[in-house]
Amino acid sequence: MLDPDFLLERLTLFVPLVLSLTVHEWAHAWTAWRLGDDTARLQGRVSLNPLEHIDPIGTVLLPLLGVPFGWAKPVPINPLRFRPNIRVSTGMMLTAAAGPVANFLLAVIGCLCLAALAAGIRTGLAGGGDQALLTAIYQLLYVTIIINVMLACFNLLPIPPLDGSRIVDGLLPASLRPVWNQFSALGPLVLVAVILLPVFLGVSIWSPLLRHLSSLIQALTAG
Amino acid sequence: MKRRFRTVLVWALLVGLVLIILMSRGGNQRSATYVTLQRALLAIEGRQVVAYCMRADGLRLITEYGDELAVDPSANGRVLEQLEKEQIRYQPAAPENGWSSLLVWIVVPVLVVLAILYFWKKMNISQTNAFMDLRKSKSRPVEERDKAKFSDIGGQSAAVALLADIVDFLKSPQAWRASGARLPRGILLVGPPGTGKTLVARAVAGETNSTFFYTSAAEFIEMFVGVGAARVRDTFEKAAAQQPAVIFIDELDAIGRRRGSGLGTMHEEREQTLNQLLVLMDGLERHEQLVVMAATNRPDVLDPALLRSGRFDRLLRLTPPTLQERVEILKIHTRDKPLDTTVSLEQLAQQTEGFVGADLEALTNDAALLAVRRGRASKTADRRITPLTTQEFEEALQAMTSSNRQFDRLDCIVVESVSQFAEPTGRIVARVSLTSGNIVEGEVLWMNASHIKLRTTDGTEVIVAKDGAQCIVPLAGTELASQADFAPDRWANKSLDVG
Numbered sequence: 001m002l003d004p005d006f007l008l009e010r011l012t013l014f015v016p017l018v019l020s021l022t023v024h025e026w027a028h029a030w031t032a033w034r035l036g037d038d039t040a041r042l043q044g045r046v047s048l049n050p051l052e053h054i055d056p057i058g059t060v061l062l063p064l065l066g067v068p069f070g071w072a073k074p075v076p077i078n079p080l081r082f083r084p085n086i087r088v089s090t091g092m093m094l095t096a097a098a099g100p101v102a103n104f105l106l107a108v109i110g111c112l113c114l115a116a117l118a119a120g121i122r123t124g125l126a127g128g129g130d131q132a133l134l135t136a137i138y139q140l141l142y143v144t145i146i147i148n149v150m151l152a153c154f155n156l157l158p159i160p161p162l163d164g165s166r167i168v169d170g171l172l173p174a175s176l177r178p179v180w181n182q183f184s185a186l187g188p189l190v191l192v193a194v195i196l197l198p199v200f201l202g203v204s205i206w207s208p209l210l211r212h213l214s215s216l217i218q219a220l221t222a223g
Numbered sequence: 224m225k226r227r228f229r230t231v232l233v234w235a236l237l238v239g240l241v242l243i244i245l246m247s248r249g250g251n252q253r254s255a256t257y258v259t260l261q262r263a264l265l266a267i268e269g270r271q272v273v274a275y276c277m278r279a280d281g282l283r284l285i286t287e288y289g290d291e292l293a294v295d296p297s298a299n300g301r302v303l304e305q306l307e308k309e310q311i312r313y314q315p316a317a318p319e320n321g322w323s324s325l326l327v328w329i330v331v332p333v334l335v336v337l338a339i340l341y342f343w344k345k346m347n348i349s350q351t352n353a354f355m356d357l358r359k360s361k362s363r364p365v366e367e368r369d370k371a372k373f374s375d376i377g378g379q380s381a382a383v384a385l386l387a388d389i390v391d392f393l394k395s396p397q398a399w400r401a402s403g404a405r406l407p408r409g410i411l412l413v414g415p416p417g418t419g420k421t422l423v424a425r426a427v428a429g430e431t432n433s434t435f436f437y438t439s440a441a442e443f444i445e446m447f448v449g450v451g452a453a454r455v456r457d458t459f460e461k462a463a464a465q466q467p468a469v470i471f472i473d474e475l476d477a478i479g480r481r482r483g484s485g486l487g488t489m490h491e492e493r494e495q496t497l498n499q500l501l502v503l504m505d506g507l508e509r510h511e512q513l514v515v516m517a518a519t520n521r522p523d524v525l526d527p528a529l530l531r532s533g534r535f536d537r538l539l540r541l542t543p544p545t546l547q548e549r550v551e552i553l554k555i556h557t558r559d560k561p562l563d564t565t566v567s568l569e570q571l572a573q574q575t576e577g578f579v580g581a582d583l584e585a586l587t588n589d590a591a592l593l594a595v596r597r598g599r600a601s602k603t604a605d606r607r608i609t610p611l612t613t614q615e616f617e618e619a620l621q622a623m624t625s626s627n628r629q630f631d632r633l634d635c636i637v638v639e640s641v642s643q644f645a646e647p648t649g650r651i652v653a654r655v656s657l658t659s660g661n662i663v664e665g666e667v668l669w670m671n672a673s674h675i676k677l678r679t680t681d682g683t684e685v686i687v688a689k690d691g692a693q694c695i696v697p698l699a700g701t702e703l704a705s706q707a708d709f710a711p712d713r714w715a716n717k718s719l720d721v722g
Contacts, residue, residue: 015241019234049230050237136245140238 014063016144018050020103020151021072025053027102028075031095036083040075089170096166103152110145111220117141118221142217149213150206159194160187256290260298267305274314275306285314371425377555377580378548379419382539386410386427389514393431393467396512407537408507411475411530412518414541417581420518423541424471427516433467440477440517443496451478451496459503459513467512472500475517481526497526504534543579546572552580556587563612571616576668576676576684582623587611589619652698653677657691664698 026048029040044052054060058071082091117138156164165187172180183190198205258266263284266272272292274285282299284292284306294302373383392399392406399406412420421437428435438458443451462468478496507513517535519525529535544552549572557568575583590611598609651667655675665679675695676686 012241012244015237018237047226047230049226049233051233132246133242136242139245140241 010064012140013143013147014060016140016147017063017070018054018059019144020106020148021059021070022048022050022053023102023106023148024099024151024155025072025075027098028077028095031098032075032077032082032091035086035091035094037078037081037091037095039078039081043076045075093167093170096163099163100152100155103148103155107145107148107152110141110148111217114138114141114145114217115220145217146210146213149209153209157191157194159191160184161191256292258292258294260294260301263292263294263298263302264305266292267302267309267311270309272306272309272311274312276314371422371429373426373430375555376419376422376426377552378544379423379541382412382423382541385537385539386423390427390430393427393433393469393512393514396467408514408533409504409535410514410516410537410539411522411525411535412516412539412541413522414520415543415579416520417579418541418543419580420541421471421473422580423539424469424516424518427514428469428471431467431469433469433512433514434462434465436462436468436470437473438471439473440475440479443478444493451492452499455496455499455503462513463511468514470513470515472515472517475519475529476521476524479517479519479525479529481524497529501528501534543577544583546576549575549578549583552583553587556584557611560587560591561610563610565613566611566616567613571620573678574620576678586616586619586623589622590615593618654696654698655687656693656696657687658693659691663687 025045029045029047032039033041033046040046047053050059053072055071055073063070077092077095079088079092082088117134121134155162156167158164158168160183165184169180266284266286271286272284273287276283276285282294282296282302284294284302286292376383388406389410412423414420425435427433436458443454458470462470478493478500480493480497504515507515515535522538530538550568553568553571571586575586578586593615594609594611597615652665653667653675654662654664655677656662663677663679663685665677665685668676668678668684670676673690674686674688675692676684678684
């Protein structure tokens with residue numbers, strides 16, 4: 001399982017993953033900073049340097065071992081430090097949403113690059129380039145897009161430690177709050193169940209998404 | 224700027240690395256080339272395809288060069304038809320390792336859990352071991368050469384006589400067993416510090432050739448509850464395994480303090496330890512050649528249960544040595560030291576009133592050190608033989624008395640009777656006028672809060688109560704402030720102006 005070939009293959013997935021996680025965490029930290037909370041900024045988290053964000057186990061060890069799941073260091077947010085004209089719930093929602101939104105944006109940028117690359121190859125503009133290099137860039141872009149979309153969707157799940165739950169938290173009517181609080185306490189368990197159940201049932205929750213995504217990319221590259 | 228540069232550098236490295244890997248894997252057979260249906264059919268017809276297999280994402284055609292051609296799944300039917308027509312063999316797919324591999328999904332978490340369990344268990348075991356060590360007592364048999372004999376004890380003849388039974392029992396237990404008598408197993412040695420409690424215990428072990436276990440009661444007490452009792456048990460088990468044995472517990476008052484005095488868990492722990500000791504002493508079997516000796520200089524605070532029959536029921540009082548005993552002790556300690564002919568141990572003993580055995584040992588040792596130093600200074604003399612002279616003893620004595628007993632001997636007199644402005648210059652001779660009209664004159668041996676001991680010129684020693692003294696006049700040994708060039712202490716008798 002740990003033969004060099006396997007590790008190299010993991011590495012090609014690892015770098016886009018690190019990119020996605022870095023952008024994700026950076027977006028959280030940056031938004032919080034713009035909203036007035038400089039807690040994360042003071043810790044140097046408003047940075048695109050992956051070394052500021054990676055978690056040794058969640059970002060490095062597990063993906064390299066082939067576990068298709070990862071996390072980075074969480075960004076500390078202190079809602080009380082938001083600017084006075086921003087409501088705490090709004091600020092938290094914006095900060096939480098920033099991560100997935102950034103991942104979507106990155107995916108869109110990746111799609112544009114991919115389309116440009118495909119168009120370039122087709123029209124011969126990039127013809128002078130090394131074929132192998134173009135293929136490698138193509139693959140890298142492809143993987144980056146997929147991982148970013150997956151990460152954004154996963155984080156939008158309304159299960160408490162995830163970003164989606166914070167958005168729900170801000171939108172929730174007061175009448176539903178007791179129920180939500182009870183659910184929050186169970187959040188991590190539910191999350192584990194959501195991750196592990198499809199594995200044990202042998203189904204992939206991602207396959208519909210991936211199918212649509214690949215057809216979209218095909219449409220883009222076909223021009 | 225520097226930070227931005229670092230960020231860019233990290234990304235350039237990572238992306239470059241991945242691109243290189245992807246490029247080098249371009250020809251890898253696992254990554255298939257996607258071809259159109261027409262091309263696939265052409266390749267099959269042209270016999271370029273030698274085999275085919277099924278992978279998770281669809282049909283793969285394996286060419287003669289080992290490359291794989293992938294076809295859109297919707298065209299699988301047509302391709303398979305063509306493959307059968309050309310009779311191309313099916314080759315079972317090699318196991319694939321990708322995101323979808325269930326193996327990775329299951330094996331890795333299991334491995335991680337196993338690793339965590341393994342480390343946790345390992346840590347747990349080492350912790351358990353640490354606790355097991357904690358329960359071991361630190362007492363260990365004292366080596367043979369550290370044992371003593373009764374001949375090493377100067378004086379204390381009463382105590383030694385009382386110990387004769389014990390010694391005999393350890394030497395030849397048969398006679399005692401035959402008589403059916405229960406021999407005291409616990410001996411409590413009581414006496415001021417330095418009077419030789421440990422020495423007596425060591426001598427018992429040395430005389431009877433039994434194993435000597437030295438522990439201090441303070442060693443039993445640890446931060447954790449129950450450890451003390453476990454250590455007491457451990458000591459007894461160790462000793463029982465090496466009979467005949469003498470267990471010596473120094474400073475028994477550390478655990479033997481009266482129960483019920485004091486609050487808090489620390490005291491409960493102490494009491495548990497004490498209870499364990501009592502139980503074990505009760506449980507000493509007849510046939511066991513085991514004697515427990517304990518030492519304390521605070522017998523008054525001991526729990527009465529420790530002193531009842533069957534436990535520490537024999538009490539040996541070790542007293543500060545008398546003149547005659549001091550001579551004996553000095554003889555013992557100068558046995559292996561070359562003495563000058565001028566040295567009179569009797570005179571030295573007279574000068575060391577109030578010294579206990581340990582003090583006398585230190586005195587002779589100091590004198591020996593001084594003698595060696597003198598031998599080193601005089602280059603002509605043979606350094607190996609530098610006999611101890613009276614001068615060295617005087618010097619050592621002076622050093623000890625001036626450092627230890629200055630206050631006891633002189634300052635009391637100076638402060639309490641004569642003047643605040645006096646300096647010690649040597650041995651004090653004082654004249655005490657008593658209320659009864661008598662006058663006692665002599666050298667001050669010691670002095671405490673209530674009494675003064677004097678040795679008069681004819682050698683008799685007199686103890687005078689301070690209450691009965693009308694006045695005390697130092698005749699020699701102090702220098703009065705009036706005689707010395709000495710400014711009175713400006714703090715003395717000065718009132719604070721508070722009004």
